[in-house]
Amino acid sequence: MNDMPFHAPLTIAVGAGFKREIASLAEMQNFLKEWPAARRGPIYATAIRACEAARAGHLTADQARRAFMGFAEAAGIVWTGVDPVTALRQAKTRSVRSRAERNRPVP
Secondary structure (H helix, E strand, O other): OOOOEEEEEEEEEEEOOEEEEEEEHHHHHHHHHHOOHHHOOHHHHHHHHHHHHHHOOOOOHHHHHHHHHHHHHHHOOEOOOOOHHHHHHHHHHHHHHHHHHHHOOOO
């Protein structure tokens, strides 16, 4: 069976500010195969089953996409559009400034 593209691709975070776009069942299946065995669970299994069901014609590609989205949300890998490295730096800067302001003597 040919690859089945999603109506709208998903973007996931794959570490240290990098993102990956999942735009089809084949890309979804490849990503899920790469997922560490130690981090697999029931939501992962649901996403795998949804992919297989879509390939067999029992679900649409977009239904499988929704299952993958649920997996991505549960795994905390949905791309938010914010570079995590930059966000951490900004949070640290705010924390340092806040601490400095609290420790500043009152005139």
